Amino acid sequence: MVRPNDSETNFPFPILIGDIGGTNARFALLVDAFAEPKQFPIVQTADFKNIDDALQQCILDTTSVQPRSAILALAGPIEGDEVPLTNCPWVVRPRDMIANLGFDDVLLVNDFEAQALAIASLSEGDREKIGPGTERHAASRTVLGPGTGLGVAGLVYARHSWIPVPGEGGHVDVGPRSERDHQIWPFLEPIEGRISAEQLLCGRGIMNIYRAVSAADGVDAPLETPADVTSRALAQEDRAAIETVALFSTYLGRVAGDMAMIFMAKGGVFLAGGISQKILPALRGPEFRAAFEDKAPHSALLKTIPTYVVTHPVAALAGLAAFARMPDRFGVATEGRHWKR
Template sequence: MSSPTDTPTMLRYPVLIGDIGGTNARFALLVDARSEPRDFPTVKTAAFPTIDDAIEATLADAPVRPRSTVLAVAGPVDGDEIPLTNCDWVVRPLRMLDRLGLEEVIVLNDFEAQALAVVALGPEHLEQIGGGAPDPDASRVVLGPGTGLGVAGLVHARGIWIPVPGEGGHVDMGPRTSRDFAVFPHIERIEGRISGEQMLCGRGLVNLYRAVARADAVEPVLGQPAEISAAGLAGTDPQAAEALDIFVTCLGRLAGDLALIFMSRGGVYLTGGIAQKIVPALKKGSFRAAFEDKAPHSAVLRQIPVYAITHPLAALAGLAAYAMTPDRFGVAIEDRHWLRDGAAAP
């Protein structure tokens, strides 16, 4: 028998932490509060029918079994069955307690973990893209194009950092320039609308490339995001180069919008594999110009720094920081914390 609880507690060690995306799942084990996380090989979500199967396979050679787990999942956390947005896995914490022999499960949004990482990572894992110095106690925004498009805020209040999860990747996107008006009609829509995630993720880059090709009346020859970004960076395919430029421009527009919403003088942080791979394109100028083009507040935007996070496992770093120092963060776990009845206090 197990039940949800809203009572924050020190986690029971060992703790399994996991960053569960649409394509990849990454896990690490914290043996105690003083040890560095032990990382496990990345798991392809398509390789396992359920997350429980993936965790069992991951833990097969682990030195100890976890008592607790903190998972960050790509999708809204609501109820005892939590479907991921971009893969077929459904997280069922009550079943997980029994099957995996756990005493507690906490499930967060994946970009909540990315927001936690912003204050867990050092400057060696950040590549600045314009702007001035950050205000160390000001709000921050995390934005990540990957399998989908994740967004979260981070607010500093009463001496702690409070992550603000959401589904900001699904906001509407629209054309501004004459070229936009030529390309946007060819972008694939969902139920009649173009969302951020239809443009600013892996499949979004493919959508943009195909839309540019259609606008130019040429046959697209590239089919994978990595091919398009590589050709765009190298300048070997004109449609790929323009698609990448539209991608970074629209990413800059959305990043600037979010910076205004949160007044994120602490910085805007771009995370995920795509951002890491296209840093040269982000630094060319169109990203920053679009980010700052926010009259009447362009002067404010010019001062806000943007960073590309270069740490390969940023979300796990954020989860580890939370697991080891939960009092540093104001993570609301009401209805997202499942505790086995009769579990001993940590």
């Protein structure tokens, strides 16, 4: 009988860990608690009709060491026995994975829970500090990840455990503050009357800002992809692109500062995801940190909170590996998300 289980948090090795997004799925195998994760080639989700086929062909058929457990981070809410991904047609069915693929345990977590687990133990070499502030090691932290969407999670320390706090913070309201914002905002398309952070702080958000900047200035917007905009901006080759990335950095700073206050994140605010790494040169500039600290009447508090860009290439997998090795170190909720044979 296969049933959800919330009473046991130790998983039998070998453990397959996975970070599954809308476009790419990344997997690694943890043979035991002391081994380094063995990474597999990145899986393109569009190449397989379902996750079971991808796991069979790309993982199970390629290794003599067969995993007994799977801990998978998914981009989407986890409810029930069938979990659809937000931006790809895969539906994760843990009962079928146990019945058909030989797993004894399957645990599903939110993708930004995995990012939060990662920031509990990143080394100095896996992050770059932006601006001032001093990290308090047992204090709360928060992580933001502009990518396909905008992920947000918190991390709090209580009863000798790091507890990830997932949520939908990427969908908070944002509004215009500066004169330039007021010129641009009429050209942003609201969703049911509001502009959310995710409409600005993700790949399509870069394009939304770029087109609004161009429309406000009455000029054409010939660039077609976020990569076009960011590369032209970093090369200082296109005025609208340069302003777009500067505004993106400003808006990211504002939202990061909001999250710092919500979580009282004296342990630091961490920027994860591919976009943060790609625009790191821009984030080193004045706009991000100035907007982060511009939180009267609490600007003095924000000045003391450090901010970082996560540079680890597979931070989510690192977070899952840390949890798999020592689950008792983390307060990960498993009720309704852990299936056993």
